[in-house]
Amino acid sequence: MFSAGAESLLHQAREIQDEELQRFCSRVSKLLQEDLGPATVDALQRLFLIVSATKYARRLEKTCVDLLQATLSLSTCSEQVQVLCAAILREMSPFSALTLSCDHMQNPHQLSLVASVLLAQGDRREEVRSVNQRIFAILESRQPEGPSLRPLLPVLSRVVGLAPGTLQEDQASLLSKRLVDWLRYARVQQGTSHSGGFFSTPRARQSGPITEVDGAVASDFFTVLSMGQHFTEDQWLNVQAFSMLQTWLLLSSPEGPGTADAEDRSELEGSTLSVLSAASAGRQLLPQERLRKVAFEYCQRLIEQSNRRALRKGDSDLQKACLVEAVRVLDTVCRQDPSFLYRSLSCLKALYGQLGTDAGSERALLPLAQFFLNHGAAAAVDSDAIYQHLFTRLPSERFYSTTLAFEVTRFCRDNLPLFDPHLLGLLKLSFPNLFKFLAWNSPPLTAELVALLPALVDAGTAVEMLHSLLDLPCLTAALDLQLRSSQMPSERPLWDTSLKIPGCLEAFRDLQFQPLFQHLLRTKASGSTERLVPLYQLLQPMASCARVVQCAQAVPTLLEAFFSAATQVADKALTNQLALLVLERSDVLYQVPQYKARVLRVLSSWFLALCKQKPSLVLELARELLELVGSMSNIQSRAEMFTCVVWAIGEYLSVTCDRRCTVELINKFFEALEALLFEVTQSRPSANLPRCPPQVVTVLMTTLTKLASRSQDLIPRVSLFLSKMRTLGQSPATSSVYSEEDVEAIRTRATELRNLLRMPSVAQFVLSPSAEESQCMAGPDMICSSHSFTGRGYP
Amino acid sequence: MVHAFLIHTLRAPNAEDTGFCRVLYSCIFGAEKSAEDVRPHGAERDRLLRKEQILAVARQVESMCQLQQLASGRPPSDLQAQTSDEPVSLHEAPRGVFGLAAGDPFQEPRTVVWLGVLSLGFALVLDAHDNLLLAESTLRLLARLILDHLRLLAPGSSLLLRADHVEGILSRFLPHGQLLFLNDQFIQALEKEFSASWPR
Numbered sequence: 001m002f003s004a005g006a007e008s009l010l011h012q013a014r015e016i017q018d019e020e021l022q023r024f025c026s027r028v029s030k031l032l033q034e035d036l037g038p039a040t041v042d043a044l045q046r047l048f049l050i051v052s053a054t055k056y057a058r059r060l061e062k063t064c065v066d067l068l069q070a071t072l073s074l075s076t077c078s079e080q081v082q083v084l085c086a087a088i089l090r091e092m093s094p095f096s097a098l099t100l101s102c103d104h105m106q107n108p109h110q111l112s113l114v115a116s117v118l119l120a121q122g123d124r125r126e127e128v129r130s131v132n133q134r135i136f137a138i139l140e141s142r143q144p145e146g147p148s149l150r151p152l153l154p155v156l157s158r159v160v161g162l163a164p165g166t167l168q169e170d171q172a173s174l175l176s177k178r179l180v181d182w183l184r185y186a187r188v189q190q191g192t193s194h195s196g197g198f199f200s201t202p203r204a205r206q207s208g209p210i211t212e213v214d215g216a217v218a219s220d221f222f223t224v225l226s227m228g229q230h231f232t233e234d235q236w237l238n239v240q241a242f243s244m245l246q247t248w249l250l251l252s253s254p255e256g257p258g259t260a261d262a263e264d265r266s267e268l269e270g271s272t273l274s275v276l277s278a279a280s281a282g283r284q285l286l287p288q289e290r291l292r293k294v295a296f297e298y299c300q301r302l303i304e305q306s307n308r309r310a311l312r313k314g315d316s317d318l319q320k321a322c323l324v325e326a327v328r329v330l331d332t333v334c335r336q337d338p339s340f341l342y343r344s345l346s347c348l349k350a351l352y353g354q355l356g357t358d359a360g361s362e363r364a365l366l367p368l369a370q371f372f373l374n375h376g377a378a379a380a381v382d383s384d385a386i387y388q389h390l391f392t393r394l395p396s397e398r399f400y401s402t403t404l405a406f407e408v409t410r411f412c413r414d415n416l417p418l419f420d421p422h423l424l425g426l427l428k429l430s431f432p433n434l435f436k437f438l439a440w441n442s443p444p445l446t447a448e449l450v451a452l453l454p455a456l457v458d459a460g461t462a463v464e465m466l467h468s469l470l471d472l473p474c475l476t477a478a479l480d481l482q483l484r485s486s487q488m489p490s491e492r493p494l495w496d497t498s499l500k501i502p503g504c505l506e507a508f509r510d511l512q513f514q515p516l517f518q519h520l521l522r523t524k525a526s527g528s529t530e531r532l533v534p535l536y537q538l539l540q541p542m543a544s545c546a547r548v549v550q551c552a553q554a555v556p557t558l559l560e561a562f563f564s565a566a567t568q569v570a571d572k573a574l575t576n577q578l579a580l581l582v583l584e585r586s587d588v589l590y591q592v593p594q595y596k597a598r599v600l601r602v603l604s605s606w607f608l609a610l611c612k613q614k615p616s617l618v619l620e621l622a623r624e625l626l627e628l629v630g631s632m633s634n635i636q637s638r639a640e641m642f643t644c645v646v647w648a649i650g651e652y653l654s655v656t657c658d659r660r661c662t663v664e665l666i667n668k669f670f671e672a673l674e675a676l677l678f679e680v681t682q683s684r685p686s687a688n689l690p691r692c693p694p695q696v697v698t699v700l701m702t703t704l705t706k707l708a709s710r711s712q713d714l715i716p717r718v719s720l721f722l723s724k725m726r727t728l729g730q731s732p733a734t735s736s737v738y739s740e741e742d743v744e745a746i747r748t749r750a751t752e753l754r755n756l757l758r759m760p761s762v763a764q765f766v767l768s769p770s771a772e773e774s775q776c777m778a779g780p781d782m783i784c785s786s787h788s789f790t791g792r793g794y795p
Numbered sequence: 796m797v798h799a800f801l802i803h804t805l806r807a808p809n810a811e812d813t814g815f816c817r818v819l820y821s822c823i824f825g826a827e828k829s830a831e832d833v834r835p836h837g838a839e840r841d842r843l844l845r846k847e848q849i850l851a852v853a854r855q856v857e858s859m860c861q862l863q864q865l866a867s868g869r870p871p872s873d874l875q876a877q878t879s880d881e882p883v884s885l886h887e888a889p890r891g892v893f894g895l896a897a898g899d900p901f902q903e904p905r906t907v908v909w910l911g912v913l914s915l916g917f918a919l920v921l922d923a924h925d926n927l928l929l930a931e932s933t934l935r936l937l938a939r940l941i942l943d944h945l946r947l948l949a950p951g952s953s954l955l956l957r958a959d960h961v962e963g964i965l966s967r968f969l970p971h972g973q974l975l976f977l978n979d980q981f982i983q984a985l986e987k988e989f990s991a992s993w994p995r
Contacts, residue, residue, distance in 0.1 A: 005953070010955065045956045046956065049955055052958070080992075084959045086962075120826050158824060161922075213978070231984060240973070321928040325926050406892045406927075546868070547866035
């Protein structure tokens with residue numbers, strides 16, 4: 001649809017030169033002065049495209065601009081021309097040459113158009129205030145048979161949103177009073193069709209009553225869920241008034257939204273509940289109070305109307321949106337006036353019980369939860385059921401709905417300060433369920449979950465959470481299988497139908513693997529961990545499907561967020577556990593393309609961070625580390641992790657880091673690393689000589705040197721070894737494995753280390769981490785920079 | 796309230812990378828107060844910033860839509876032009892929501908609701924606490940109206956030189972960015988009004 005023709009049109013509009021543009025402007029000016037017919041419309045449409053097509057400002061001829069502004073105020077031209085003039089001026093905004101003003105305007109429709117231009121100026125010259133003044137001038141002088149006020153309310157709503165403090169007290173009162181009229185007292189008769197224009201006498205036709213969404217005659221006052229063939233002015237205003245109600249309530253309240261301390265508020269609410277609101281029935285209500293009362297009644301009515309079975313799908317959708325809004329407005333009303341709380345609570349508890357199961361009705365759950373969160377404490381309401389629903393049922397049943405996923409995560413994020421310890425605990429335990437939202441909808445949900453994750457991290461569940469994060473792509477695959485297995489054939493498939501995976505589906509249904517799948521799909525933290533290795537194999541056919549890959553791409557970011565938070569709450573024991581987990585899982589991952597490499601990068605750097613935070617880690621995990629460096633296969637399968645581990649050993653295995661470090665231990669590590677280095681560089685050439693990255697060789701050499709500097713009996717051994725490195729690359733086997741540069745660099749490094757070892761005390765000083773130095777060490781990527789004079793770019 | 800509405804091009808995922816994501820129409824409803832910028836070209840800089848913010852949103856929507864298409868396995872032909880007269884069923888069209896953090900690209904944190912129809916993307920940039928359900932149905936309504944009134948399903952038609960139609964629709968169904976609770980009959984009444992004042 002975006003054809004080559006359109007592309008070229010856009011190109012022309014952007015490329016038009018200044019001179020040609022000014023000529024065109026003259027033409028437009030001429031047309032605006034003479035004729036406002038189709039030719040003018042055509043020209044204006046082109047001018048709009050020219051102005052809007054580029055992000056750089058276009059300078060239009062002054063006459064043209066003046067005429068555009070003048071035409072806006074002309075009541076004789078067609079709406080099409082006026083709209084185009086306004087649009088062009090708005091597209092140029094902000095610009096300083098604007099002379100348009102709304103002073104003395106009487107017509108709401110015109111004011112609306114002019115305001116769209118004025119409000120785009122960025123309030124440089126107090127345009128918001130002048131528009132506001134004009135609106136109220138019109139409102140106050142309202143003639144009963146004057147032009148329709150319909151265009152006015154949206155502008156007003158915008159003005160209030162842009163600058164809440166603009167309205168004066170009497171203006172605010174006036175608006176509240178009018179809103180009360182429009183919300184509560186719109187007529188319940190249908191309008192007649194005005195074929196003769198607004199001012200003609202209406203035909204003497206029987207106009208029927210307004211009906212409800214299910215066709216029944218309207219049972220009470222008019223609302224947005226009332227139906228009719230033709231609508232009257234006040235009914236239109238009813239719709240607009242409700243549409244802006246929430247905004248107005250929030251912005252017009254003297255305290256502003258959510259300023260009261262939660263505790264104070266619930267105390268106040270609790271004490272107010274026991275006082276009947278009848279106490280205030282005697283005196284005259286202030287406009288703001290009347291508005292709240294009417295808002296309350298309107299919302300109650302909407303909730304009742306939402307229970308009816310709508311005849312049309314569009315209306316059914318609207319009922320759901322109205323339900324959400326009604327609950328939100330009730331929440332605001334109760335926050336501003338706790339005397340409404342008692343009646344609201346009973347109404348909303350009933351609503352919760354009645355929420356249907358069709359798609360869309362669960363969206364009302366969120367404002368309900370918000371309401372109970374804000375007010376439940378005061379009424380001692382046990383809102384546990386609703387939170388259970390929110391954290392336990394909803395994610396497992398509707399993880400595939402992106403908007404729901406987004407709303408739930410946002411709800412959690414926004415309301416964290418309000419969660420009491422019990423609720424916070426429930427939230428933390430529900431992390432496996434919340435992860436389902438991310439596993440299925442990773443692109444939009446990643447940022448949201450990264451923001452929420454720190455609150456979910458808990459010392460008690462950190463280990464389990466790390467496993468879950470690493471297995472997220474697996475979870476995506478499992479959720480896909482769950483959908484395929486459970487969805488009715490008549491419904492539109494939510495999964496990728498082009499992907500045929502009968503084997504995986506069979507495995508999903510196989511009783512043998514039930515426990516593993518159930519663990520993966522659990523809704524709450526179980527306190528235990530399961531090794532899902534068998535599943536990785538079974539789900540291999542799904543590893544490259546797009547949704548799994550997208551999830552896999554999000555995991556590194558989440559890991560970063562996780563570790564940042566976990567390292568802050570981890571005690572010594574947990575640090576050890578996390579480090580061990582990192583080592584263990586670095587080789588045990590679901591094989592999604594490029595997943596392992598990306599995850600290893602993050603895990604490696606965090607392993608080092610853990611060691612830095614707790615230097616005695618290396619010593620306490622000595623057994624596991626020895627195992628890791630004891631095997632050649634570890635170099636190939638997880639080179640980056642291996643490199644980090646070896647570097648960490650070199651850095652932190654010393655008495656200065658932990659007094660329990662013995663010479664025996666240093667020797668043990670030394671022997672293991674020496675053997676490895678020998679195998680990699682000196683062993684008999686064979687076809688199976690593994691490709692060992694040169695970084696591994698250098699880190700091994702450096703670490704051996706460091707260890708030797710601490711257990712000086714080892715120095716001769718190391719020196720000998722290092723001197724043998726001079727022959728590296730001379731055997732045909734190694735020369736095919738390493739490039740010239742690599743070999744050269746390794747040799748140079750070996751020489752430097754040997755030279756260092758000739759001065760043992762200097763070596764010891766230089767190669768041991770002091771508190772200062774370890775700050776500037778950048779880690780194994782800059783292994784050469786362990787001291788200044790061997791600083792080279794080669795790792 | 797809605798901060799901005801935009802229509803932009805949507806390329807199919809994995810298409811050969813030809814061209815850019817283009818914003819075909821955008822409307823920002825009332826600008827935030829400009830910073831205290833008294834330098835001579837402050838106004839132009841403001842405008843430039845707004846345009847770039849809109850383009851940033853369009854690009855993100857395109858990327859989200861493409862990722863969603865890939866993940867759900869919908870064939871790319873879904874996004875090609877239809878020649879039949881059947882109305883496009885918008886309930887099945889790819890759609891989604893995502894958040895924009897403060898400063899990236901707008902000053903305030905915002906939320907974007909988007910819809911992809913054929914090779915056009917429609918998006919609403921909302922304030923952080925708007926009624927999402929209403930925004931979604933409003934967006935569907937706007938897309939349907941624009942597609943119908945501009946007959947965008949017919950080959951060769953384009954919306955570039957008919958922005959006034961879009962403006963007319965917006966002024967009735969999303970005036971100044973105000974989301975309206977319109978039931979079916981109100982919508983019908985407004986549509987009649989619009990068709991009457993706007994020659995096709």
